Amino acid sequence: MSASIKPDRLTTVTSPLLKDPQSVPPLTTRSKAPKKEGDISSVFVSLSGAAPTQLPDRFADIKQQLISGHEDAVRASWQRLLERLVIENAEIAQKGPAVVPQIDFSNLDNPSQEFLREVKKRGVAVVRSVVPQSEARGYKAEVEKYIKANPWTKGMVALMFLPVCKTFFELYWSPSQVRARAHPNLISAQRFLMKLWHSDDMEALISTSQPLAYADRVRIRQPGDSGFALGPHIDGGSLERWEPEGYGLGGVYDKIWQGEWEKYDPWEASSRIPAVSDLYDGAGACSMFRMFQGWLSMSSTGPKEGTLMVNPLLQLSTAYLLLRPFFTPIKQLESSTSTIHAVDKVHEGESDSSVLYIPVCPITQTNAEYLARQRDAFLSGHPGPDFPGGKGESEHFGRPTLDYLSKHGQTGGLQAMGLEKLSAVNGQDMVGGRRAIQEANSALAFDAICINWPVVGLLGSIAQLVLCADSEKLLHDARAKALIEHPVHQLVASADSEFEAVQKKQPKDLAGAAKEYKTRYKTCPPQHFDEWYAFATKREVQLIYEFDGIFYSLLPFWGLEPSVIRERTREALGREDNFFLGISIRDSQSRTTGKGQGWHEVNETVDLGFQADGILGLIENVAKWLPDMDLAFNSHDEPRVIVPHGDLEVLLETARKNTHSVKPIKNDFSKSPADMGSGES
Numbered sequence: 073m074s075a076s077i078k079p080d081r082l083t084t085v086t087s088p089l090l091k092d093p094q095s096v097p098p099l100t101t102r103s104k105a106p107k108k109e110g111d112i113s114s115v116f117v118s119l120s121g122a123a124p125t126q127l128p129d130r131f132a133d134i135k136q137q138l139i140s141g142h143e144d145a146v147r148a149s150w151q152r153l154l155e156r157l158v159i160e161n162a163e164i165a166q167k168g169p170a171v172v173p174q175i176d177f178s179n180l181d182n183p184s185q186e187f188l189r190e191v192k193k194r195g196v197a198v199v200r201s202v203v204p205q206s207e208a209r210g211y212k213a214e215v216e217k218y219i220k221a222n223p224w225t226k227g228m229v230a231l232m233f234l235p236v237c238k239t240f241f242e243l244y245w246s247p248s249q250v251r252a253r254a255h256p257n258l259i260s261a262q263r264f265l266m267k268l269w270h271s272d273d274m275e276a277l278i279s280t281s282q283p284l285a286y287a288d289r290v291r292i293r294q295p296g297d298s299g300f301a302l303g304p305h306i307d308g309g310s311l312e313r314w315e316p317e318g319y320g321l322g323g324v325y326d327k328i329w330q331g332e333w334e335k336y337d338p339w340e341a342s343s344r345i346p347a348v349s350d351l352y353d354g355a356g357a358c359s360m361f362r363m364f365q366g367w368l369s370m371s372s373t374g375p376k377e378g379t380l381m382v383n384p385l386l387q388l389s390t391a392y393l394l395l396r397p398f399f400t401p402i403k404q405l406e407s408s409t410s411t412i413h414a415v416d417k418v419h420e421g422e423s424d425s426s427v428l429y430i431p432v433c434p435i436t437q438t439n440a441e442y443l444a445r446q447r448d449a450f451l452s453g454h455p456g457p458d459f460p461g462g463k464g465e466s467e468h469f470g471r472p473t474l475d476y477l478s479k480h481g482q483t484g485g486l487q488a489m490g491l492e493k494l495s496a497v498n499g500q501d502m503v504g505g506r507r508a509i510q511e512a513n514s515a516l517a518f519d520a521i522c523i524n525w526p527v528v529g530l531l532g533s534i535a536q537l538v539l540c541a542d543s544e545k546l547l548h549d550a551r552a553k554a555l556i557e558h559p560v561h562q563l564v565a566s567a568d569s570e571f572e573a574v575q576k577k578q579p580k581d582l583a584g585a586a587k588e589y590k591t592r593y594k595t596c597p598p599q600h601f602d603e604w605y606a607f608a609t610k611r612e613v614q615l616i617y618e619f620d621g622i623f624y625s626l627l628p629f630w631g632l633e634p635s636v637i638r639e640r641t642r643e644a645l646g647r648e649d650n651f652f653l654g655i656s657i658r659d660s661q662s663r664t665t666g667k668g669q670g671w672h673e674v675n676e677t678v679d680l681g682f683q684a685d686g687i688l689g690l691i692e693n694v695a696k697w698l699p700d701m702d703l704a705f706n707s708h709d710e711p712r713v714i715v716p717h718g719d720l721e722v723l724l725e726t727a728r729k730n731t732h733s734v735k736p737i738k739n740d741f742s743k744s745p746a747d748m749g750s751g752e753s
């Protein structure tokens with residue numbers, strides 16, 4: 073087999089995750105806006121069907137720089153890599169799924185050397201019985217219950233015959249997920265897995281003594297589904313692996329670029345600390361350093377049953393992936409070594425394939441900073457910073473609070489969520505690890521002098537007040553705030569957030585207000601809308617086009633003929649002792665009218681004159697823009713008429729037909745009809 077380096081262009085790597093690689097240069101200090109609302113289909117081309125983005129020409133320069141001075145060595149290393157892959161691929165084909173090393177949770181304290189060697193080689197492992205089977209199945213049942221209680225939960229729709237259902241849910245804070253992440257067995261398994269990594273630098277700021285939580289999603293894939301077919305992909309960055317300002321910051325792949333892929337150590341952690349895996353802030357970018365991506369199974373599945381497929385050659389597949397763009401295609405190797413992991417295209421099993429995604433993350437400064445933001449997302453019910461935005465679960469019924477987590481999670485679970493101070497474990501961290509814990513506690517706001525000061529919260533919880541070392545001001549730490557937070561407070565915070573979002577969407581001019589009115593109500597704004605807009609903006613009205621209450625209250629009347637409304641108004645105002653307040657408008661002048669008792673003293677203790685004065689005062693300000701009309705006001709607090717549901721539906725259906733028109737109308741009213749009188753009593 074011959075191999076030729078092609079440094080002039082990047083032949084095979086394209087990225088569906090880049091917003092615009094030409095106009096969004098990689099900047100590690102670039103501020104990141106909240107992600108757009110969406111689901112997992114916005115992350116993977118294999119799900120969305122979108123065309124990959126062709127990379128800009130600057131990547132040709134990057135290729136040349138990466139191997140500059142090592143071209144011959146890289147060419148020779150490519151040949152060695154291909155020859156080695158032929159041998160290893162044959163072994164994988166012969167062993168099948170058995171090539172993946174497995175261990176029981178009960179044996180993690182004393183793993184065999186063979187198991188450890190295989191994990192290092194394969195880059196993947198199965199740890200069985202981490203959570204009892206009944207408990208794992210209970211997680212799935214509870215997720216389904218949570219979804220049923222909140223049917224608006226976002227998710228990717230499965231492609232199957234019937235019934236149509238969702239398979240991948242935008243859930244991060246369901247009771248099952250929160251409990252599973254805090255499960256002591258899971259914490260222990262994560263600690264074990266992190267210990268497979270090592271650091272060549274004793275002072276590297278990283279600790280593997282305590283995992284940090286990374287809130288990912290949940291999948292319940294039904295038999296027959298062919299929609300959730302995640303194509304071949306790698307986690308933890310895409311183009312960043314070639315970028316000088318990405319993985320290049322730590323020299324992670326220097327040995328590969330120098331033609332010595334055999335010396336590349338995929339388990340060395342210190343070089344990964346400065347690496348940036350989300351330069352472009354794409355839809356699927358992960359900003360946390362994850363040592364493992366984790367799947368906690370909630371069902372029994374086998375090959376071709378909607379489950380995971382892996383390329384179990386960590387060092388070799390990484391080298392092939394990185395070097396592949398430098399060389400011409402090699403057909404016999406393309407399908408077997410160009411991927412890290414994927415998902416079965418079709419679920420051919422007979423029961424669901426369900427997992428919770430729970431990655432394994434060490435303690436670093438970057439991870440702690442992300443955890444602080446994720447902690448806020450947990451308290452408010454929004455997705456974590458790396459994931460599609462929107463309201464998330466902020467309005468979900470049954471969403472866990474910190475009280476819930478405190479009851480179901482021990483210290484390790486609370487620490488993983490950034491809700492308790494991290495602590496060093498004797499003998500498990502080097503100098504850099506202990507310092508990493510200190511810096512992480514600082515990022516999580518646990519570097520203050522804490523005074524245990526009992527404060528009874530709304531639910532009787534005990535809060536902890538924190539006296540900051542550099543200030544006399546008392547501040548609640550995140551955990552104390554959550555402990556005393558009544559559900560009403562959460563609703564208020566959610567309402568404030570929604571109100572701010574609504575405010576930001578308000579139109580900036582009359583044209584924008586009119587356009588929004590037409591879009592929302594499928595009809596033109598009322599006459600003299602321009603005068604109202606000027607009136608409202610002069611008085612700094614905050615919500616320019618929020619008319620839902622008025623519009624839908626009046627909508628049934630559009631189902632009646634105007635002459636019928638006028639006749640019924642005359643009839644109501646013509647009766648005595650009916651407590652109607654009548655107002656007539658003629659030639660822009662308003663006056664009281666009618667024979668009801670609404671305008672005079674009813675008895676010695678009841679005087680409704682204040683209602684008349686108030687309504688007349690309001691109308692006088694805008695009467696010059698109103699047509700001639702008669703208005704009847706109910707002076708009682710309770711309603712006077714209850715419309716049967718069937719009649720109301722008929723009126724609304726007729727009204728929608730009458731109002732759903734956006735044809736231009738005159739900015740004036742029609743002449744008064746002949747059946748309108750003078751407006752005098």
